[in-house]
Amino acid sequence: MTSSIISNTSHYPRILTIAGSDSGGGAGIQADLKTYSALGCYGMTAITAITAQNTQGVQGIAAIAPEMIAQQIESVATDIGVDAVKIGMLHDPATVRAVAKAIRRFKFTHIVLDPVMVATSGDRLIAKETIAVLMDELFPLATLITPNLDEVALLLGMDNALLSASQFPMLAQQLSEKGAASVLIKGGHLLDEQLVDVLLHWDENSQSHLTQMYTHQRVNTPNTHGTGCTLSSAIACFLALGESLPDAVGHAHQYTYQAIVAGAQVTTGRGHGPLNHAFAPVAMRGRT
Numbered sequence: 001m002t003s004s005i006i007s008n009t010s011h012y013p014r015i016l017t018i019a020g021s022d023s024g025g026g027a028g029i030q031a032d033l034k035t036y037s038a039l040g041c042y043g044m045t046a047i048t049a050i051t052a053q054n055t056q057g058v059q060g061i062a063a064i065a066p067e068m069i070a071q072q073i074e075s076v077a078t079d080i081g082v083d084a085v086k087i088g089m090l091h092d093p094a095t096v097r098a099v100a101k102a103i104r105r106f107k108f109t110h111i112v113l114d115p116v117m118v119a120t121s122g123d124r125l126i127a128k129e130t131i132a133v134l135m136d137e138l139f140p141l142a143t144l145i146t147p148n149l150d151e152v153a154l155l156l157g158m159d160n161a162l163l164s165a166s167q168f169p170m171l172a173q174q175l176s177e178k179g180a181a182s183v184l185i186k187g188g189h190l191l192d193e194q195l196v197d198v199l200l201h202w203d204e205n206s207q208s209h210l211t212q213m214y215t216h217q218r219v220n221t222p223n224t225h226g227t228g229c230t231l232s233s234a235i236a237c238f239l240a241l242g243e244s245l246p247d248a249v250g251h252a253h254q255y256t257y258q259a260i261v262a263g264a265q266v267t268t269g270r271g272h273g274p275l276n277h278a279f280a281p282v283a284m285r286g287r288t
Helices: 028-038 066-077 093-106 130-137 149-156 165-176 227-240 245-263 281-285
Strands: 014-022 042-054 057-063 084-087 111-113 183-185 194-203 208-217
Touching: 014 028, 014 066, 014 227, 028 042, 028 227, 028 245, 042 066, 042 093, 066 093, 084 227, 093 130, 111 227, 130 149, 149 165, 165 183, 165 194, 165 208, 194 245, 208 245, 227 245
Parallel strands: 014 042, 014 084, 084 111
Antiparallel strands: 042 057, 183 194, 194 208
């Protein structure tokens, strides 16, 4: 990929994020849009919920009506077009069904589902009854799901305190059996200094599932708010730019890690601060 992304295409790579709004700007659609801009893509939104939120936690959630969510998706799909989709916070079953219906209607591809269920602060962001509907309706439509350990535990009905990195391939396989085409399990919630994420994906050449690991050193910082949103959004960008899934995940990891490092010593608020999304967009777009 060259630095002249835009001049090599007839339009910007167009990414639609279907997710909640973070009033503090660190996660949700705000993190998604910052990521899209940093990586040379054009971001659009279908807002599913409004949160009163800052670096210290979530103070309130107000859901957007499913009909309005569907209308937002229709507005951008029928005019601007969509090359990839990132799905984040879906608060209730009706919202999940509305999003699934829209995906089927417009035949979207490159769908990255980040099953946002628990905020960095520990606040629960999804109704319990939504989990089964999410798996039934959206897992079969997603190119990739990107749960962290808290979300893996909720999806599989397990105790996350008992999970370890050595179990990631098995856990990814269990999620795949529930309908997900590919699974990226994120290990950032573990206390290890060497962090491991595991991708389980279908390989057309071998006609089998392959496992790939991505590792990096833990960054000693409280500024990790929005890390999952950023990673999933970056994956959607690189998929829209034509990369294979393993390469898209690898380059998204590189971008997210460097954004954490660049924002590690910056003070924003009194809790978990955000990443520095705009650390070096030209360097990322111009990598060889």
